[in-house]
Amino acid sequence: MRHVPFFRWVLTLGFVLFTCAVGLYAFGPGLPDTRQIDLTVLDEKPDGACRVRWHDPYQDRTREEPYRCDPGRSDLLKAPQWADGGGYGWESGFMLTEGRHRGDLEDAGADTGLGSADVFLLLGAPLVTLGLIGGNLRALPRTLGVRAPLVRRAMGLSSAAARVADDYERALAAVREAGRHADLSRDTGSGPGARLVTALWVLKEAGPSAGETAARGRAIARRLDGLLQDTAPSADLRSSLRAGPVARARAGRAVAELGALLAEAERDGLPERCAQTSVDLLRGQDAEWAALAAATDFARDPAAYRHLLARWAPAADPPPARPAARTPWWRRRR
Incomplete structure (x- = not known):
């Protein structure tokens, strides 16, 4: 009875999922290009919720939108300590530079969720680990023999x-x-x-x-x-x-x-x-x-x-005796 290669199939499945994740990361749609810009903080709450203003070069206009500022940044960058002469604060952000949303701010606090590549990676990595560890533990008694x-x-x-x-x-x-x-x-x-x-x-x-x-x-x-x-x-x-x-x-x-x-x-x-x-x-x-x-x-x-x-090498057996010649019937003594 041969052993069933359970951990070998687990390892194979894990490598397949891992390969799919790598393929999606390599050839799937990536993150949009962005560039860092300065934001003027018009209003800011203690939890980081704020309203910012920036210049959109693609629409050639100044825009204002809600944003999630970093509440832990230095107080010198917040109003009214920020020395801009207008009583506003300062923050930096990333503006999209391609696609139909170019000019918009990238919301760093938004939850984009898991993509297909992330799911494949999260499923494949534990299977690869389980296959390697379980297969080696199972093979240990055989190698000791x-x-x-x-x-x-x-x-x-x-x-x-x-x-x-x-x-x-x-x-x-x-x-x-x-x-x-x-x-x-x-x-x-x-x-x-x-x-x-x-x-x-x-x-x-x-x-x-x-x-x-x-x-x-x-x-x-x-x-x-x-x-x-x-x-x-x-x-x-x-x-x-x-x-x-x-x-x-x-x-x-x-x-x-x-x-x-x-x-x-x-x-x-x-x-x-x-x-x-x-x-x-x-x-x-x-x-x-x-x-x-x-x-x-x-x-x-x-x-x-x-x-x-x-x-x-004992002596060979003597050759068998030759049978005596038969006397013709006419010479037999009567």
Whole structure:
């Protein structure tokens, strides 16, 4: 069962609304152009309600209208302290310079309300925040389940164990193949006999524990391969995020078993033994040097090689006896 990407859709919706708001701000109708002008305050109340006069250059006349003055400005700008000689006060404002209302004052105290862009922005911003925070909180348990170093160690051990098992099987196969075409009593200087001696020398140099190491490597490689399939969601962050809860639970159990198996193998020195045994079994790749070393060692102790041959390549079964020739009926004794 895969998880439902709820917060991903919330984040997507928030980005869509946010993009719409940006588009409306960029390409929608903007605020009209204005310029700041001086206003003569004819009458002013303590709450800021006043009546002002200004010159309208577009209609070339002086106009008077109610206005909202700043009640907190200095008293020196208010009547009768304002030194204009007429007993009026002073204020500044913004006059519209375009559109059919040009020449009018822009009322800073008027409530223009929310536009479409503002609504989209107010809806999109919380959704983006919710998607980011909720998605990260939901992904946190999955990211904590990632055990990439442990999985990499297990993969390395599995590869080394399978490799040493394959190398040992190839060495045994070489001995058995050479043993079918030659023996140690003749032709050990060249030809099939030399190949048999070289194959036996490779196994002899690998040591008596090579077979045990290969067998254990084969067994642990099979166990690791099964566990590594279950621990796939713990291999990296991407796999963990894509896995469902059932797969993550199975991966958690597999990781625990994998850790115990690795600890036991490393405590016994199995990775090092597998690596060293593989190196020993690959000595026969240099055929000329291996043949020379094998011939020298065989001449020193041929009995050991015969013992090894009997152990690793037992004599083939004797050929079946040929049936006796039948006596013609006319020669049979009556």
